[in-house]
Amino acid sequence: MSSISADRLREKLSQPELSTLYTDLKAYGERALNEPMPSLSFRLYRQFSDTGERKAYEEAYFDRRGRLAAVAMLALDTARPDALQVLGEMLWDVCGEYTWCLPAHLGTGEIKQVDGNIDLFAAETVHMLAEIVTIHAERLDRLIIERIRSEAERRIFIPLYRDQRKYHWQTADHNWSAVCGGCCGMAALLLLKDETTLTESISHTVSCMNAFLSGYGEDGGCAEGIGYWVYGFGYFTYYAEMLCEYSEGELNLLAGSKISAIAAFPLRVHLSGGTFVNYSDSAEQEEIPSGLLSLLVSRIGLQVDLPLHIPLLTDDPCHRWAHLLRNVMWSDPAVYGDEGAYAQAExxxxxxxxxxxxxxxxxxxxxxxxxxxxxxxxxxxxxxxxxxxxxxxxxxxxxxxxxxxxxxxxxxxxxxxxxxxxxxxxxxxxxxxxxxxxxxxxxxxxxxxxxxxxxxxxxxxxxxxxxxxxxxxxxxxxxxxxxxxxxxxxxxxxxxxxxxxxxxxxxxxxxxxxxxxxxxxxxxxxxxxxxxxxxxxxxxxxxxxxxxxxxxxxxxxxxxxxxxxxxxxxxxxxxxxxxxxxxxxxxxxxxxxxxxxxxxxxxxxxxxxxxxxxxxxxxxxxxxxxxxxxxxxxxxxxxxx
Known part of the structure; x- marks a missing residue:
């Protein structure tokens, strides 16, 4: 997509409001340049089915994603050929992972449960790889790009769009439909060249998004809490924006009173000082991606009573690429209020x-x-x-x-x-x-x-x-x-x-x-x-x-x-x-x-x-x-x- 370009990202990263974010990225990325990627060993993989323990595998898994994200940003600097070389190695390494899913989402983890399975993080991975190769397409080795396309086909596009395999999340009325559907859909918009399959992907993803929205009432409330609002509605918004750009405005999912109510949810449950109502599995202090909030203000119009804070890569234990990239591209300090804006908020x-x-x-x-x-x-x-x-x-x-x-x-x-x-x-x-x-x-x-x-x-x-x-x-x-x-x-x-x-x-x-x-x-x-x-x-x-x-x-x-x-x-x-x-x-x-x-x-x-x-x-x-x-x-x- 035209909005995802190395030149634009370089320009954005030079903005003063992103200086702390860039410092965080650089520190994380420099460590990744000088240390081997953590291994997703068989011992770690089997821990969940053997003992129910998932933390050790997931820490290594998300550290790998965080290092890849940081190095992808450092590689924007044309004076850092070392970063580009390591980026290629890391992309190749991720392509070689046994599965992009988490073991906790694979039952006992047998081969038949791995083959063709798509969970939240397999979907996030294919989306991340698709955007990184789009940004660095002119400088990466062509074989790396071809392998990413091949892995995306094998793991995602063939079972989901060509074979039309059924997944539980396709009709889910919660974050899974938006995240899985949206990530796969964005990867399809970026990587698929076959117009028939691409059209199928759009139809499929819009259906997932409708299922996701069915979990919300007209009041826009998210029963899963603010953390899962960020996750589910965040990825809904990311796909909606990419689809709108792809269709030149003809397909706009960010329209209607219900969407406006959902967009207002975090501000309605914001109590003060960045502390939120945190029922269900949410935290009191939740990072709302500054890029997401800025985009929603520009598209829908919201009265923001939160102080400006651009989340760091290391603030998110999952190191999500989608949030990082859009925080860099979309964050707008002008939309943020301060404590004085509290008087104008609901x-x-x-x-x-x-x-x-x-x-x-x-x-x-x-x-x-x-x-x-x-x-x-x-x-x-x-x-x-x-x-x-x-x-x-x-x-x-x-x-x-x-x-x-x-x-x-x-x-x-x-x-x-x-x-x-x-x-x-x-x-x-x-x-x-x-x-x-x-x-x-x-x-x-x-x-x-x-x-x-x-x-x-x-x-x-x-x-x-x-x-x-x-x-x-x-x-x-x-x-x-x-x-x-x-x-x-x-x-x-x-x-x-x-x-x-x-x-x-x-x-x-x-x-x-x-x-x-x-x-x-x-x-x-x-x-x-x-x-x-x-x-x-x-x-x-x-x-x-x-x-x-x-x-x-x-x-x-x-x-x-x-x-x-x-x-x-x-x-x-x-x-x-x-x-x-x-x-x-x-x-x-x-x-x-x-x-x-x-x-x-x-x-x-x-x-x-x-x-x-x-x-x-x-x-x-x-x-x-x-x-x-x-x-x-x-x-x-x-x-x-």
Missing amino acids: RGFIFQNMGWMIAKGSLDSPDTKRTNGAPLHVAISIKGGHNDEPHNHNDLGQFIIHCGGENILCDPGAGLYTQAYFAPGRERLFHISSSGHSVPLIEGQEQSSGRQAQAHVLEAKLAEGGGELDTTLDLTSAYSGAASLARYTRQFHWRMSPDGSRDRAELRLIDRFQWKSRSMSSAERSSSVNDSHAEYSSVVERWMSRVQPEVMKSGDLHWQGAHGTVHMTYDANQWHVHTEAIHTVDHDNVPVTFYRTSLSWTGAIDETDVRIESSDLIETVCEVIFIIEPKMGETEVNMIE
């Missing part, structure tokens, strides 16, 4: 299809040294949905409290991807289980998995400006194992400046547990004073944070964040507090500690309890109030105690 949004609710606001902050007089941004996010979503966590009713760029009450995000993470019984893992989220344990039961476990939204009202949010969820179906539970509802009432001051926000949370009761004889009723015939039930409310809470003398809880504090009050006569540290690893295998604060209640269910009016149900209520304020000094904390 102050809240309700994703009707997904059942996510977000409200944002600002507090006056006495910490003028930190903020230069700017307000402190705070936000609340609430999750409904169901427990059979892509990359699902059992987290109905989960919520996040955000203050000053930090999620103080947080979601744990993704855990380390292992064989067990995607196997039956995965709901027992901390990051996936409701035990890792700010939702209750009822009668010893965690939330159940499956589509039938659904949050029914009874109320969702957001005031203009985001200053008030009222939400009620019926979460009964998530606790099918709780035998005595008749109904469980969770209410949220969010207020900015609830008492008229501009230096605090309040979240009032009310959980109502309604219990089934059994009929009792008069003799049983009289003896139930000693609880000998009473039935018991229990609730453990839980709050998750990376911040270790303080238990005040009053029994109240206090989480001290970097720039803000969360203070929680509750009925200490009825609920007993307990805090524990949970040590685990995150998605990148980095150790992390979460603090789970529990409020426990155990009570008898019998006819001596107060019943709900006009029903035969007994009710237990847990009401807590979270006060969010700018960070307090030591004196102020002592005054609360």
Whole structure:
């Protein structure tokens, strides 16, 4: 394609805003020039099928992709013939890999599972090779280019377009259809010379993109989270832009209200300071490719309240070429806002299809040294949905409290991807289980998995400006194992400046547990004073944070964040507090500690309890109030105690 040229890339890489990116590329590339490529050995290949371990193979695999990407950029310098020579060797080496797929996507990894298989990374590899040889076509040895075309035919084009083999991702309503379809489709636009097959590739890829879009509602929400929005919609956009250029504007996939809503998703779930709502397998701090965001602003028009940051190659553990190349080609500092743009951005949004609710606001902050007089941004996010979503966590009713760029009450995000993470019984893992989220344990039961476990939204009202949010969820179906539970509802009432001051926000949370009761004889009723015939039930409310809470003398809880504090009050006569540290690893295998604060209640269910009016149900209520304020000094904390 005309837009992918060595001359244009050289010009872009000389721009001052890309200096840090180029320094990172050069450091990574120089190491690749002086060290042999890491080996994808048979021992590493067999680890997944033998033990379920995937990290070692994937680290070597993605390091190879990163080195290739960096050297391909360094080879743009015509004064570096050494880089061009090493680039040729690396391309030849990648062409010789047993498979471009990851072993984790190949079952037991037998030859019949490898032959003709196309996963996310086989697709990304063929796309990467196609663009690199297009950029360096005038300088690479012709035999290398011919081999890349041959490998692309054998591994991708023949099974996918000529033999029309069926793959599960062709009709997937999540990122696989966009990434696999889009990468293969872009490689076809760049490498295929046969017009018939090229036409087939376009038809096939557009069908994949339609399947991908079917996973989104009209609200544009991505249930997989911001990380997978970047992945799936990113590759959708990359293919759409290349197809539009190829067709001279006749085929434009970036049109329509639904596309505009999907494009706005990351800005709607941006809370402040580059921190996002991170339900499912997403991270709080997620890199949105600057090239992707810049392109969407130019095509669709968005109000960007993020500071300019051009991701480095080494920021992405997978070292994805598609993001790197487009960050270089498309990044436009002019489209980025700053903290001042926060006032013009949406102050809240309700994703009707997904059942996510977000409200944002600002507090006056006495910490003028930190903020230069700017307000402190705070936000609340609430999750409904169901427990059979892509990359699902059992987290109905989960919520996040955000203050000053930090999620103080947080979601744990993704855990380390292992064989067990995607196997039956995965709901027992901390990051996936409701035990890792700010939702209750009822009668010893965690939330159940499956589509039938659904949050029914009874109320969702957001005031203009985001200053008030009222939400009620019926979460009964998530606790099918709780035998005595008749109904469980969770209410949220969010207020900015609830008492008229501009230096605090309040979240009032009310959980109502309604219990089934059994009929009792008069003799049983009289003896139930000693609880000998009473039935018991229990609730453990839980709050998750990376911040270790303080238990005040009053029994109240206090989480001290970097720039803000969360203070929680509750009925200490009825609920007993307990805090524990949970040590685990995150998605990148980095150790992390979460603090789970529990409020426990155990009570008898019998006819001596107060019943709900006009029903035969007994009710237990847990009401807590979270006060969010700018960070307090030591004196102020002592005054609360």
